[in-house]
Amino acid sequence: MKKIIDEHGRVFGKVSIIDFLVILIVLVLGAALYVKYNVLEVTSVAGKTDTITYAVTIYGAREYTVNGIQTGDVIYDKNGSGGNSVGTITGKTVTDAKKNQALSDGSTVNGDYVGRYDITLTITANGSVTDGRYLVNKTYEVNTNSIRTYYTKYCAFEATITEII
Numbered sequence: 001m002k003k004i005i006d007e008h009g010r011v012f013g014k015v016s017i018i019d020f021l022v023i024l025i026v027l028v029l030g031a032a033l034y035v036k037y038n039v040l041e042v043t044s045v046a047g048k049t050d051t052i053t054y055a056v057t058i059y060g061a062r063e064y065t066v067n068g069i070q071t072g073d074v075i076y077d078k079n080g081s082g083g084n085s086v087g088t089i090t091g092k093t094v095t096d097a098k099k100n101q102a103l104s105d106g107s108t109v110n111g112d113y114v115g116r117y118d119i120t121l122t123i124t125a126n127g128s129v130t131d132g133r134y135l136v137n138k139t140y141e142v143n144t145n146s147i148r149t150y151y152t153k154y155c156a157f158e159a160t161i162t163e164i165i
Contacts, residue, residue, distance in 0.1 A: 007158070050115070052127040052134050054142050055152070056159040058119040060097045068155035075109050075123055077140065078149040078156065084137045087125030089152070094119050134164055 006013050011020050073089045080086075097113035115129050125146065127136035134142040 012101070022041060032138065032155060047130065049126050050129055050135060050148050051124060051127070052087075052142065053124045053165040054087075054121060054134070054161055055163040055165060056121050056123060056148075056164045058121070058159045060155050061157060062112060062116060062118040065155055065157055066094055069121065069157075073152040073154075075121075075150050075152055078151055080140055080148065084138065084140070085125070086136050086140050086142075086150075087123035089121050090124045091122030092119065122165070123157070 005011055005017065009017050017025075023106055050146060054103070067091060069089065071089050074085045075087055075089055077086050095118050097116035098110050099113035099116075099119045100108045101111050102108050125136045126160070127134060127140075127142075128138065129135075137143060141163060142161060144161050144164060147158060149156065149158050
């Protein structure tokens with residue numbers, strides 16, 4: 001019976017072990033390239049974008065915040081957008097703010113919060129919807145009931161995402 005590797009390091013007495021390993025590596029690389037270009041499905045680089053519209057509400061804002069926010073302003077998230085826009089303000093609704101106040105008998109009433117306003121902004125952005133997740137700029141996730149710090153060209157404010165339209 002013949003040995004697989006002889007005393008000179010040749011496989012079956014004909015090819016050296018180094019030559020055998022080089023041939024094996026070339027065959028594996030050839031198979032990998034064949035699989036990559038002929039078997040695997042080609043994916044698209046550009047994803048499908050949708051228009052995402054969502055509403056944010058600022059509770060108890062002062063008058064200068066009301067005046068500093070205008071429709072058409074570009075809006076940014078101070079912490080989560082990496083300096084990228086998270087949309088454009090397309091609508092603005094201002095109502096008098098209400099505040100719960102405790103009475104001397106222990107009950108509470110919802111009364112006017114003088115000099116303060118609740119502002120609801122409608123924001124439109126380009127993004128994608130995947131498996132129920134709303135992503136703006138491929139990285140900024142929009143979730144209802146999340147409190148974020150936003151800013152525009154003229155003011156900064158804290159708001160709650162109240163609705164995805």
